[in-house]
Amino acid sequence: MSVSSCPRRRDLRSEGRRSGVFHALLDYGCALVRLESEVAGLAADLDLVYGGFRVPQDEGFADFHVRVTPGRGVRRLYRPQSRFFIDGVEPFDPFPLQNALPLFEWGVNWCLAQRFNQYVLLHAGTLARGDSAVIMAAPPGSGKSTLSAAMMLRGYRLLSDEFGVLCPERGELRAMLKPVALKNRSIEVIRQYSRDAVIGPVFDTIRKGDVAHLAPNDASVDAVKQPAQPALVIFPRFEAGAALSLRRMPDEHAFGHLAFNSFNYPVLGPVGFRAIARVVEQAPAYQLAYGALDEAIAAIDRLLDEQGH
């Protein structure tokens, strides 16, 4: 069965739910995650922010088997918790029960960052126009996720928000398609930006403040198995009220930023070195300061046009 012929989650609301426990098999493109949970609120949240995801045929394999469970004993009643398990191990502290979705998202990111070493995992969002990929690399708080979200809502294909998944053999970027984690003010910015934005509930988290998840759109989901070639590296920085500014970044600086901020560069050694050098050869890097989302997207469009992508 091809991916596009599988039903979407939102069309199968009761998928796999029996006696309080539900199962979900989520296809992120280059990873399959099997979730088992009995947290009812999580099922509803997943239906919203993973609504466009296809439900793949279950052939028994998944890269990660995770469970999100409610706290035990008195913790079911007093300050109830949600707990995350991977292969039966609980790697971090529980979250409040109502924050099961951020816990699941954070936990899966942790699993990928720890174990997915067949790829170079850049700390970057990735979007594509056709098969030309734009790598959005920047530290947290720079407006990277907000711009990625806006680009998806203006027709770019979202491959990933958090991980730039670079195949070292082929030099291409693969999808690790997950909901975009919007934080604080960017939640309302994106809500106002497009009426096509499907945004889940807002969670109050200790680590990141308010967090809400933007659902990947159907076009991104349907192309989840389609890789893209690096065409452009953008280091965005949002500055309220700022005029657009675009500056070419020296290749060796771009290399340093991509390599030293990668999740697993130290583990991969020469494999990561060659893969990132190839990206820098192939895709010119720019620092982009912006105050308006549409101006930033138009600038990225122009850069792709100028390079014949």
Place this chain on the structure above:
Amino acid sequence: MIGHLEAHFFPAGAALFDHRTWRTHVLGESSALLLQAAAPMLVEHALGGQQPAAQAFREYLQHVLDLPADAPDLVELVTFLQELELID
């Protein structure tokens, strides 16, 4: 490969990977130019299992690029390559 160092030269600048320590180094434009000019000498010595002396390395680059012996970029590169044990 320059000895145990894998070098990737960009139009300006370079990235280096040290296969002995798995450490990565990034060079700016002028240091990268010097290293690129010195690469044939370093490769030749590495193939013979030797490291050139710092003095010989300096003289080689002075000759090839017509540099003064105390050029800051050259002094810096010599120190850097000594730390990497590519020259004595």
